[in-house]
Amino acid sequence: MAPLSFPVPPLPKSGQLRAFWRAPASSTALAWHIACAAAAHRGPLLVVARDNQSAHQIEADLHTLLAGDGSLPVVPFPDWETLPYDQFSPHPDIISQRLSALHRLPTLQQGIVVVPVQTLMQRVAPLRYIVGGSFDLRVAQRLDLEAEKRRLESAGYRNVPQVMDPGDFAVRGGLLDVYPMGADTPLRIELLDEDIDSIRAFDPESQRSLDHVQEVKMLPGREVPMDDVSVERVLATLRERFDVDTRRSALYQDLKARLAPSGIEYYLPLFFQEARSAGSAARDATATLFDYLGETVLPLLAPGVGAAADAFWAQTQNRYEQRRHDVERPLLAPEELYQAPDTLREKLNGLPRIEVWAADHARIEDAQALGDQPLPPLPVAAKDAAPAEALKSFLGSYAGRVLIAADSPGRREALLEVLAAAGLKPEVIPNFAAFLPSPTGRRWREAPDEGTTLAASSSKKAAASSASVSSTAAQKKQVASGRTLTPTPLSHGDSLRSPAGEGLDSAGVEAMPAAFAIAVAPLDDGFALDDPHIAVLTERQLFPERAGQPRRTRRAGREPEAIIRDLGELTEGAPIVHEDHGVGRYRGLIVLDAGGMPGEFLEIEYAKGDRLYVPVAQLHLISRYSGASADTAPLHSLGGEQWSKAKRRAAEKVRDVAAELLEIQARRRARAGLALQVDRAMYEPFAAGFPFEETTDQLAAIEATLRDLGSSQPMDRVVCGDVGFGKTEVAVRAAFAAASAGKQVAVLVPTTLLAEQHYRNFRDRFADWPLRVEVLSRFKSAKEIKAELEKVADGGIDVIIGTHRLLQPDVKFKDLGLVVVDEEQRFGVRQKEALKALRANVHLLTLTATPIPRTLNMAMAGLRDLSIIATAPPNRLAVQTFVTAWDNALLREAFQRELARGGQLYFLHNDVESIGRMQRELSELVPEARIGIAHGQMPERELERVMLDFQKQRFNVLLSTTIIESGIDIPNANTIVINRADRFGLAQLHQLRGRVGRSHHRAYAYLLVPDRRSITGDAQKRLDAIASMDELGAGFTLATHDLEIRGAGELLGEDQSGQMAEVGFSLYTELLERAVRSIRQGKLPDLDAGEEARGAEVELHVPALIPDDYLPDVHTRLTLYKRISSARDSEQLRELQVEMIDRFGLLPDAVKHLFAIAELKLQANTLGIRKLELGENGGRIVFEAKPDVDPMTIIQMIQKQPRLYAMDGPDKLKLKLPLPEAADRFNAARGLLAALSPR
Known part of the structure; x- marks a missing residue:
């Protein structure tokens, strides 16, 4: 069978050095042409991107386009993702990927290497180090464990207690756990005597074994060697060339102790100097990526590469000049670490290469177009009457084949539903490769204007027969005439398969793939090609309003309401609230037969052993009990008066509270005229100066804050985000917007150290702008403070940062417009009262990691605006948290783990009197540690010096009191030990x-406690909560745990805590929300309200549940049941389906029924229907007292079809129709609701 073929884009011809491509309109089209060129070129294709983001995008698109084609490997060589001369090292995952690439490149016969231009400029370890430092381990091989430990340490691997990251190893008895560089998972090597008995991959999180392997390739553990010879060579260079003070230099001392200092990679050339002859300088023996790629490499330069190289070089030189005078940490010149742009250009000029030019290139007319066409927007609007009209029109007119590329299986299913509603049914195929027109594998043919045939050697057999790249006579004729193979244009009534026999030869080559198909193929953008004649549509074309917003997988329970009301943490016996029946105890999920159909029910036990079984469709009536400890939670009786009375008391209190809070809010809203005009012409360049990429949540919080500032009513916004998630930048942007509008800004912080930290951050960000930032601090003299207060009063200071000193009466502002409060929970009652007075007059922005319960409640009730930053910065890893008793061996391992990777530690000992004794103990335990002390009783200047020394890494362990709680930002410190953690609040x-x-390093927290039997129950709960919340963004969840541990007294005052303890925090908040909503609408809150939350009951007598063989984990099932039953609209249900398919696979029928019933329930709620029940012989609808259905509609239905419909009493409509199958009942239910809906 002769496969179909694809054209090769222009490559450098014989005797030519360059080929010029015109950049396609779509980045994914460029990736396609890169793949075609790589398949035709006999050697590696080196794709040089302008930056990390472009490199990642090209790599991701190539992986999708080449899915299933092992003949064209894509090998990324990632950037370190640190700035030049940074004092911390790249993440072990990055080093692992780079070492894997360096090991693979010398033997890469054909494939695609993707690299950002700044990374191509780097000098790297020579090939001899990578090859010479690699070795194999295989089953049945003899292995001396002690010798292997020494070999691994010499190779740069880290001896640790538990293997977590690439480059770690641990020895326990006859087991060697090791995470080889370049491997996907760590390996567990088991010895029998001195022979390797087995090698198994294992999961680093659970530590459970996975698959067996027979052998493993061990690469070096670092990009620099840490053997004695290499390290001594570097130490000698530091002494002789740089004349460092060997006693003060942390870099020198760490290397001498055989610890790899953080940022050691920026000394890489020193490790590879050739031995010197007498009187001559040492020769640099580093390599570049070109040394690994060989002579057959073909570089492809993406648009913007030259300018990006020049910009990076300027940045490197600038950072070198700023830092070169540090005698304790001497720097190598940029030329030693990188190739200068001119050197790189000279190298590239000597090689055949492809240059891709953007449309604005001066010589764009000389570049060759690649045969791709821009795609029009084809918006699909699910709510429109004709949701996919543009897409239908395109399919009808486009002569080629069309693929819809979905981001994930869940998105594919959602798209299929939308398309089906529009009468379109694409064929589902597994991936992009299945869409291509070659049934037996890809081959690329010569382009019509090329003089030589360029065949892809896609496997070892590719060159076996010249017939493999030949075409049939019919195909050759079409190619010669310039036509391409296309199926007959599709009309929407036709089958969505290409016509049988189209383009086939007499030998019977398989038919072309589907003319219209859908596949899971996450691509950056859509594209259309002339040959093959295909169009690939992504969600960018179908949903243009989402363009430029990369999809994030939605994490369950990230919304505040979901976090608080989540049922996923329930354990058997935990208190639980049913809105109608009160507080009982959760006894698990149970499957029962209901009307002959299996259904899953939540079992609740009440007083006297009574049981209530709640259908999963009614889980919106269930909430987790919070407000007191589980031991003191009430237990109500089924059918008793106790619950209804408690609920009514709570509702009465809530009504009063809601009115009071709304009155406060109304007074604030009445103060108009505070609107600030944000000068976008100034603001945009300022925002661009932020050196990191903002997360989606962070951007949303910034935009919400700017909107609030532009409102005439005072802002009162709470930004809740975990420590280090970027709250400060939200405040910086708000402060700039206010200050540039002529208003003064006060930044209020709880500690002097945090004031100094913010002062440095604000000053650095405002450095290029004519705005003055100052700090009121105890580090300043009284005379300095007086002078600054005068400037504040005169308007000479735009942003003033300070502690509660800013709230003193002598602080007068000329024109205060914005107050930023950081860590509100750290201020006392008097400070909060002063803030309350400010709140009505100025814009207020509150930053917090764990909101106090009052703030939490007001935000939940909608009385203070809330922004949650729950997304971690890129590469940020969760803190591994351990609760343990004091153990010398464990502590020594913790110290060594951090010091071995060049990091720093905090040791928190909150007792000034014994802190000196603790320093001596730690020095004896870890002699190589350099320990500094900080506490609040030290003189201000000395404390400032200590903190600065720690920041400069002059010592690597900071022994301190809780003075470090706020204000220390040391990215290189990634381990904290908290002594007597049981004495601290959550x-x-x-x-x-x-x-x-x-930073992006794995971080560790060790919470030291005495014997657990001797600590209080509340302390135990706090420790369990902090240890369990080790995921990123847990601060909000911890605030709700605080309610359970401390009780609800702090929420809105002691007088309410009784009511809350009776009904639980979740229901109390819900009652408050309802009361606020009623009062806002001018209605008196109905104390017996609850029907609106109850919603319609839909019973179709079909299995509707999440089977345990589909999802075995009961907690996850419970959470999903709650989310399905609580969904507020169809879009939420669709998102949930997408999420479930992505996490657990395609939905079984019972789960599809569950979603369909939830959709019907939403429709029934809008019509005022209490119950919809259908079975084999028909069914009935029960209406509420005042349904939203026109009575004439019901009368007309009965008059037109009296045999079908009849009234049964004043509130029931009967349906008399046989409905034997589930599909019949769903169709009948949808028809009924549609008939009752207003036209």
């Missing part, structure tokens, strides 16, 4: 733990 523990994990 929010405080969370804040302290947030001191670490502020």
Whole structure:
């Protein structure tokens, strides 16, 4: 069978060095042409991108386009993702990927190497180091464990207690756990005597074994060697060339102790100097990526590469000049670490290459177009009467084949539903490769204007027969005439398969794939090609309003309401609230037969052993009990008066509270004229100066804050985000917007250290703008403070930062417009009263990691605006948290783990009197540690010096009191040990733990406690909560745990805590929300309200549940049941389906029924229907007392079809129709609701 073929884009011809491509309109089209060129070129294709983001995008698109084609490997060589001369090292995952690439490149016969231009400029370890430092381990091989430990340490691997990251290893008895560089998972090597008995992959999180492997390739553990010879060579260079003070230099001392200092990669050339001859300088023996790729490499330069190289070089030189005078950490010149842009250009000029030019290139007319066409927007609007009219029109007119590329299986299913509603049914295919017109594998043919045939050697057999790249006579004729193989244009009534026999030869080549198909193929953008004649549509074309917003997988329970009311954490016996029946105890999920159909029910036990079985469709009536400890939670009786009385008391209190809070809010709203005009011409360049990429949540919080500032009513916004998630930048942007509009800004913080930290951050960000930032601090003299207060009063200071000193009467502002409060929970009652007075007059922005319960409640009730930053910065890893008793061996391992990777530690000991003794103990335990002390009783200047020394890495362990709780931002410190953690509050523990994990390194928190039997029950609960919340963004969840541990007294005052303890925090908040909503609408809150939350009951007598063989975990099932029953609209249900398919696979029929019933329930709620019930012989609808259905509609239905419909009493409509199958009942239910809906 002769496969179909694809054209090769222009490559450098014989005797030519360059080919010029015109950049396609679509980035994914460029990736397609890169794949075609790589398949035709006999050697590696080196794709040089302008930056990391472009490289990642090209790599991702190539992986999708080449899915299933092992003949064209895509090998990324990632950037370190650190700035030049940074004092911390790249993440082990990045080093692992780079070492894997360096090991693979010398033997890469054909494939695609993707690299950002700044990374191509780097000098790297020579090939001899990568090859010479690699070795194999295989089953049945003899292995001396002690010798292997020494070999691994010499190769740069880290000896740790538990293997978590690439480059770790641990020895326990006859087991060697090791995470080889370049491997996807760590390996567990089991010895029998001195022979390797087995090698198994294992999961680093659960530590459970996975698959067996026979052998493993061990690569070096670092990009620099840490053997004695290499390290001594570097130490000698530091002494002789740089004349460092060997006693003060942390870099020198760490290397001498055989610890790899953080940022050691920026000394890489020193490790590879050739031995010197007498009187001559050492020769640099580093390599570049070209040394690994060989002579057959073909570089492809993406648009903008030259300018990006020049910009990076300027940045590197600038950072070198700023930092070169640090005698304790001497720097290598940029030329030693990188190839200069001119050197790189000279290298590239000597090689055949492809240059891709953007449309604005001066010589764009000389570049060749690649045969792709721009795609029009084809918007699909699910709510429109004709939701896919543009797409239908395109399918009818386009002569080629069309693929819809979905981001995930869940998105594919959602798209199929939308398309089906529009009468379109694409064929589902597994991936992009299945859409291509070659049934037996890809082959690329010569382009019509090329003089030589360029065949892809897509496997070892590719060159076996010249016939493999030949075409049939019919195909050759078409190619010669310039036509391409196309199926007959599709009309929408036709089958969505290409016509049988189209383009086939007599040998019977298989038919072309589907003319209209859909596949899971996450691509950046859509594209259309002339040959093959295909169009690929992504969601960018179908949903243009989402263009430029990369999809994030929605995490369950991230919304505040979902976090608080989540049922996923329930354990058997936990208190639980049913809105109609009160507080009982959760006894699990149980499957029961209901009307002959299996259904899953929540079992609740009440007083006297009574049981209530709640259908999963009614889980919106269930909430997790919060407000007191589980031990003191009430237990109500089924059918008793106790619950209804408690609920009514709570509702009465809630009504009063809602009115009071709304009155406060109304007074604020009445103060008009505070609108600030944000000068976008100034603001946009300022925002662009932020050196990191904002997360989606962070951008949303910034935009919401700017909107509030532009409102005439005072802003009162709470930004809740975990420590290090970017709250400060929200405040910086708001402060700039206010200050540039002529208003003064006060930034209020709880501690002097945090004031200094914010002062440095604000000053750095405002450095290029004519705005003055100052700080009121105890580090300043009284004379300095007086002078600054005068400037504040005169308007000479735009942004003033300080502690509660800013709230003193002598602080007068000329024109205060914005107050930023950081860590509100750290202020006392008097400060909060002063803030309350401010709140009505100025814009207020509150930043918090764990909101106090009052703030939490007001935000939940909609009385204070809330922004949650729940997305971690890129590469940020969760803090691994351990609760343990004091153990010398464990502590020594914790210290060594951090020091071995060049990091720093905090050791928190909150007792000034014994802190000196603790320093001596730690020095004996870890002699190589350099320990500094900080506490609040030190003189201000000395404390400032200590903190600065720690920041400069002059010592690597900071022994301190809770003075570090706020204000220390040391990205290189990634381990914290908290002594007597049982004595701290939950929010405080969370804040302290947030001191670490502020970079992309794995961080560790060790909470030391005495014997658990000797600590209080509340302390135990706090420790369990902080240990379980080790995921990123847990601060909000911890605030709700605080309610359970401390009780609800702090929420809105002691007088309400009794009512809350009776009904639980979740229901109390819901009652408050309803009361606020009623009062806003001018209605008196109905104390017996609850019907609106109850919603319609839909019973179709079909199995509707999540089977345990589909999802075995009961907690996850419970959470999903709750989310389905609580969904507020069809879009939420669709998102949930997408999420479930992505997480667990295609939905079984019973789950599809569950979603369909939830959809019917939403429709029934809008019509005022209490119950919809259908079975084999028909069914009935029960209406509420005042349904939203026109009585004439019901009368007309009965008059037109009296045999079908009849009234049964004043509130029931009967349906007499046989409905034997589930599909019949769903169709009948949808028809009924549609008939009753207003036209």
